[in-house]
Amino acid sequence: MSSHTGKFGEYGGQYVPEALMPAIEELEDAYERYVLDNEDGFMDEFRERLADFGGRPTPLQRADRLSERYDVEVYLKREDLLHGGAHKLNNALGQVLLAKYMGKERIIAETGAGQHGTATAMACAHLGMPCEVYMGRRDINRQRPNVFRMRLNGAEVTPVTVGRGTLKEAISETMRDWATNVEDTHYVIGSVVGPHPFPAMVRDFQRVISEEAREQIRERAGRLPDSVLTCAGGGSNTMGLFAEFVDDEDVDLYAVEAGGSSLDVDEEAGVAPNSATLSTGTEGILHGSRTRILQDRDGQIMESHSVSAGLDYAGVGPELADLVDRGRVHAVNVADDPALEGFHRLSQLEGIIPALESAHAVGYVEEHHDELGEVILLNVSGRGDKDLETVLEETHGRDIEGAPDINTFETTGGFQ
Amino acid sequence: MSRIADAFADGPGFVPYLAAGDPDYESSLAYVEALERGGADVIELGLPFSEPIAEGPTIQSAIVRALEAGMTPTRYFEFVEDLDVDVPLVCMTYYNLIYQFGEGGGPADFVRRAAEAGIEGFVVPDLPAEEAGPLREACDAHDCELIFIVAPTTRGERLERIMSQVSGYVYVQARLGTTGARTDVSDRTAESLERIADWDVPKAVGFGISTGEHAQRVIEAGADGVIVGSALVDIVATGAERGDPAVTVASKLEGKARELKEGALRGATGNERPHPERT
Numbered sequence: 001m002s003s004h005t006g007k008f009g010e011y012g013g014q015y016v017p018e019a020l021m022p023a024i025e026e027l028e029d030a031y032e033r034y035v036l037d038n039e040d041g042f043m044d045e046f047r048e049r050l051a052d053f054g055g056r057p058t059p060l061q062r063a064d065r066l067s068e069r070y071d072v073e074v075y076l077k078r079e080d081l082l083h084g085g086a087h088k089l090n091n092a093l094g095q096v097l098l099a100k101y102m103g104k105e106r107i108i109a110e111t112g113a114g115q116h117g118t119a120t121a122m123a124c125a126h127l128g129m130p131c132e133v134y135m136g137r138r139d140i141n142r143q144r145p146n147v148f149r150m151r152l153n154g155a156e157v158t159p160v161t162v163g164r165g166t167l168k169e170a171i172s173e174t175m176r177d178w179a180t181n182v183e184d185t186h187y188v189i190g191s192v193v194g195p196h197p198f199p200a201m202v203r204d205f206q207r208v209i210s211e212e213a214r215e216q217i218r219e220r221a222g223r224l225p226d227s228v229l230t231c232a233g234g235g236s237n238t239m240g241l242f243a244e245f246v247d248d249e250d251v252d253l254y255a256v257e258a259g260g261s262s263l264d265v266d267e268e269a270g271v272a273p274n275s276a277t278l279s280t281g282t283e284g285i286l287h288g289s290r291t292r293i294l295q296d297r298d299g300q301i302m303e304s305h306s307v308s309a310g311l312d313y314a315g316v317g318p319e320l321a322d323l324v325d326r327g328r329v330h331a332v333n334v335a336d337d338p339a340l341e342g343f344h345r346l347s348q349l350e351g352i353i354p355a356l357e358s359a360h361a362v363g364y365v366e367e368h369h370d371e372l373g374e375v376i377l378l379n380v381s382g383r384g385d386k387d388l389e390t391v392l393e394e395t396h397g398r399d400i401e402g403a404p405d406i407n408t409f410e411t412t413g414g415f416q
Numbered sequence: 417m418s419r420i421a422d423a424f425a426d427g428p429g430f431v432p433y434l435a436a437g438d439p440d441y442e443s444s445l446a447y448v449e450a451l452e453r454g455g456a457d458v459i460e461l462g463l464p465f466s467e468p469i470a471e472g473p474t475i476q477s478a479i480v481r482a483l484e485a486g487m488t489p490t491r492y493f494e495f496v497e498d499l500d501v502d503v504p505l506v507c508m509t510y511y512n513l514i515y516q517f518g519e520g521g522g523p524a525d526f527v528r529r530a531a532e533a534g535i536e537g538f539v540v541p542d543l544p545a546e547e548a549g550p551l552r553e554a555c556d557a558h559d560c561e562l563i564f565i566v567a568p569t570t571r572g573e574r575l576e577r578i579m580s581q582v583s584g585y586v587y588v589q590a591r592l593g594t595t596g597a598r599t600d601v602s603d604r605t606a607e608s609l610e611r612i613a614d615w616d617v618p619k620a621v622g623f624g625i626s627t628g629e630h631a632q633r634v635i636e637a638g639a640d641g642v643i644v645g646s647a648l649v650d651i652v653a654t655g656a657e658r659g660d661p662a663v664t665v666a667s668k669l670e671g672k673a674r675e676l677k678e679g680a681l682r683g684a685t686g687n688e689r690p691h692p693e694r695t
Contacts, residue, residue, distance in 0.1 A: 015511055015542045017470040019567035019592055021574060162476060168467065175469045180593035182569060270466075283521070285512040285542070286467065298488050299516030300466040 006196025009325060011318030014195040016175070016288045023182045024195055030102045031197040035094075035204055042101055046094055050208065053126055054083045054093060058209075060216035063378075065349040070369035073221060076352070077213045077379045079237065086355065086382030087209060087237045088119035092188055094205035096123040099186035106181065109188040110134045110174040112167035112233075113310030113357070114146025115382055116190030121155035131155040134174045137165035139309050146386050164303050167313045171287050191234025192317030195288030199239075199317050206240025209379065214244045217377055226373020229254040229364060230381060231357045232331075233275060233310055235317035237381040242320075246328060252373070255320060256361045258306030259333035267296050275304040277316040278324050278331035291318040307336040307394050308356035308387070338363035340395055343384065344402040355382035356390065419504045420537050420561050420584040423457040424618035428680040429585070429641030430455055430631070431620050432648050432673055433508065435462035435478040436495050437487030439656040443665065444482070445498055447652060450666040452501045454673020458585075459501065460539060460643065463492045463509035470541035472594035474646040477653060489517050489526070496533040506537040506563060506584070514540065514551065527554035537561035537584045545577045552581055565589050566612060568604045575611060585618040587643060590625070590634070606637040613638070628679025635683025642680050648672060 006012050006028075014024055034042035050056045058081050063074040079087035096107055107129045111117030117133040124131035133150055137159045140147055150157050163169040178187040192199045192206075217225055228245050232238040232255035245251045260274030272294045274280065281292035286301060294302040294314040306312040323329040334342070342362030347353045354362060358381045365378060384391070395403050423429050432451045437444050451459055464479040464487050471479065487495075496505060507530055511523075518525025530538075537560055543551065545564060555562045561584025568591060570578065578586075590605045605621055612619060621634045622643030631642045651672060655665035 013547055014544060015547060016544065017541050017567070018544055018565045018574075018578075019569055019589060021544050021567075022569040022571065025574075162473075162480070163466075172467050172469045176472070176594045179470065182592060285510075285515060287469070288542075293512075295512070295516065297516070298490075299512040300483070300488075301512075 006200070008199070008319040008322035010283065011289065011291050011321050012196055012199060013290050014288065015285050015290065016195050017179055019179045020175070020182055023178070026102070028197045030098060031201045034098055034101055035201060040101065042098070046097055049093055049097065050090065054089050055081065056208065057212045058082050060213060060220060062220060063350050069349065070365065072369055072372065073375045074365065075217055075220065075225070075375070075377050076350070077209060077241065077377065079209060080352065080354065080358070080380045080383035084119050084122050085385065086115040086119065087206060087240060088115045088190065088382070089122065090208055090240065091190065091202050091205040091236060092116065092119035092123040093126070095186065095188040096120065096127050096129055099188070100127055100129065102186065104184060104186040105130070106185040107131045107188055108134070108174055108177050108185055109190060110167065110170040111190060112136070112139055112170070112312060113308065113355070114139065114143035114150070114386055115310060115355070117155070117157070118146050118149045118153070120188050121150040121153035124155060125153040132177070133157050134160050134170045134177070136167060136170045137161045139166055139170070142309055142390055143386055144389070166309070168301060175287070191236040192239045192319060193234045193287060193289065193291070193315055199289065199319050202236055203239040203243055203319060206236050207243040209237065209240040210242065210244035213241065213377060217375070221375050223375065224248055224251055225375040225377040227252045227254060228377045229256060229361045229372070230379035231256050231311060231360045232278065232316065232320065233258070233313050233357060234315065235320040237379055238320055239317060241379045242323070242329065246323070253329045254364065255324070255329050255331050256364045257331060257333040258308060258311035258339070258360060259335040260305040260307070261336055263333070265302070270296055270300060270302050271305070272302045272314070273305045274333065275306040275311045275313055276333040277314065278321065279333050281316070286315045289318050292316050292321040307339060307390065308360065310355065310357040311360065332364060334360045334363040334367070336394070337398060337400065338367060340391065340398065341400050341402065342366055343391055344400060348402055352380060353384040354380050355384050356387045357381055359384070418536065418561055418584060420458055420506065421618060423504060424585060424620070424640045428635045428639070428684045429457040429618060429620060430673070430677040430680050431458045431460055431641055431643040432456050432676070433460040433462060433643065433645035434648060434652065435464055435475065435482045436492050437464065437482035437485050438478040438649070438652055439481045440485045441491070441495065443662040445495065446662050446666045447669050448499055449501055450670040451648070451673050452503055454670040455677030456503050456673060457641070458504050458506060460506045460508045460645070461496065463489060463507055463513060465510035465513050468510065470594055472646065474649050474653065478649045481656065489513055493529055493533040496535060504536040505534060506539055507535045508539040511540050511543045523551045523554045527551070527558050527560060531558035531560055535560065537563055539563045539565070539587060541565060545581045548581055563587055566608065568592055568608055571611070579612070579615055582615070582617055585620045585641065586612060586615060588612070588619050588621045588639065590621050590623040593623070605634060605639070609638045628675040631676045631679030632683035635680050642676065644676055
């Protein structure tokens with residue numbers, strides 16, 4: 001694992017336009033001084049704000065009914081209870097605060113599911129920074145509640161209409177804005193992706209998840225877990241949860257990706273009907289770093305798919321790619337259907353409506369609990385309010401165990 | 417001296433850009449050839465990549481049109497071979513396409529094939545000097561130039577690092593942001609040129625140049641050449657939108673190229689500052 005070189009094995013690096021390089025170097029310097037060396041008490045202020053504004057520590061909950069169902073001990077790290085409803089605030093607050101320490105005057109961000117945009121908008125409102133969020137047109141349509149939340153917090157939401165209008169287009173667009181306004185603007189990247197120092201820095205802001213979880217599970221279960229599982233899109237909650245367990249060789253780490261509707265790829269159409277980058281991607285260069293990506297034989301980036309907008313991305317963090325290559329992390333995946341099943345399962349058995357992202361990890365436990373040992377730690381990375389419309393639509397017409405009869409809603413007017 | 421650097425030796429160089437295959441293979445061949453008739457000294461020929469993070473909306477749309485019309489790296493090399501032009505060609509693309517070509521895992525196959533097809537240099541906007549070692553080696557092995565961009569934000573050690581790597585010409589980015597035609601030429605151009613005045617490669621300025629007058633002013637500010645993309649791509653886009661015959665669009669491109677080249681020439685006539693290469 002590296003903080004200083006920006007390389008994780010073969011992966012990482014800085015592949016960005018020259019105009020951005022000085023900003024990246026400036027950020028690298030700020031990361032080392034403020035985050036790694038706690039200069040001017042930066043990390044102290046960050047942790048204080050995470051506690052007071054963010055509501056940390058989040059609880060570790062023993063999931064009694066899931067434990068009973070699987071005959072194992074299942075513990076849930078409740079990042080859905082963090083302010084804003086997802087782990088994203090850890091990173092957004094860290095970066096917006098860092099931007100302030102650096103004397104930047106404006107924040108830009110991109111968002112897929114809207115959780116990162118929401119977290120950034122909240123952090124900006126909290127710290128008094130102007131904020132513009134780029135979001136794909138298609139994602140705006142499927143994540144309307146989050147768009148509204150961003151605007152309530154005073155952020156400007158700018159639709160991106162090129163391509164398919166999802167996260168990868170939004171990232172490209174935000175990089176363009178950054179290249180134009182680099183002198184006074186900080187780009188809050190929402191995951192452990194992008195050029196160095198972002199992958200290391202975002203991991204360090206998210207590391208608090210595993211710092212807490214590791215201590216909490218030792219207290220509650222009296223030992224470390226056999227398996228630690230969480231969903232993986234770009235990989236920020238993944239690296240946040242794994243960071244403190246990487247050196248515990250007896251703990252199995254599972255990154256659960258979106259298997260979408262299929263793992264097969266339509267090379268001709270340039271479409272991958274999944275977002276399982278670690279499972280099916282190949283090495284390449286995208287959005288500033290060398291990592292695993294979904295690409296065709298020529299190196300053109302593929303359109304990805306997941307029922308969860310938050311996992312729908314053709315790249316993944318370089319550190320996670322390296323940990324998978326080294327055999328330290330198991331890259332597994334769950335298709336749309338079992339993910340939806342996981343969504344309903346956690347809602348009905350535990351009274352927790354999870355984000356569709358997290359539902360993938362629940363779906364994996366449902367299918368593979370026999371292989372995961374006796375004590376399982378699962379990250380509920382976010383709550384599912386933002387996904388209700390998608391779930392209503394996607395559950396309809398599918399045979400999903402434990403799902404309510406959606407037609408009942410329709411005859412009574414649904415959620416209208 | 418390489419053919420690319422040589423192109424700037426007898427007065428200001430005019431370096432137009434078009435995306436290969438925009439809006440279709442055959443028309444695009446005619447358009448690139450029209451640029452040479454209009455006075456191009458070097459042509460930057462874009463190989464379309466699906467995530468062109470350094471490009472503004474105009475060139476991004478051109479890339480989408482070209483990709484939709486079936487442009488691929490393999491097809492691009494055929495395109496270069498089918499072109500009937502004498503001026504040196506520079507391939508402008510993103511690193512992932514270079515990296516993945518052939519056996520993959522490195523730039524060697526791409527550069528070899530490009531050189532075979534007739535490409536003499538490369539501009540790779542997402543490849544900073546720090547990561548450019550393998551491509552530099554491949555370029556040296558095939559006598560190709562590796563052109564780097566210097567941005568208004570580039571200073572100090574970064575300038576040194578780029579100077580030690582650059583060949584052919586240096587692409588001076590006239591202002592921050594992405595590519596795209598503007599109505600004015602940045603004041604930062606002169607300042608940027610000042611910083612690299614002692615480099616022994618020609619300095620070509622790009623980003624935002626769209627008229628003969630802009631070209632003139634850039635040369636007057638001390639540049640050895642002008643690079644123009646979006647203003648030309650706009651002509652292709654308008655033609656494609658209206659369904660104009662390729663010959664009409666080609667003739668407009670030739671006219672625009674001539675205007676830009678003549679502007680550059682006027683700038684040189686009025687420019688009494690000595691060029692470092694020629695002193």
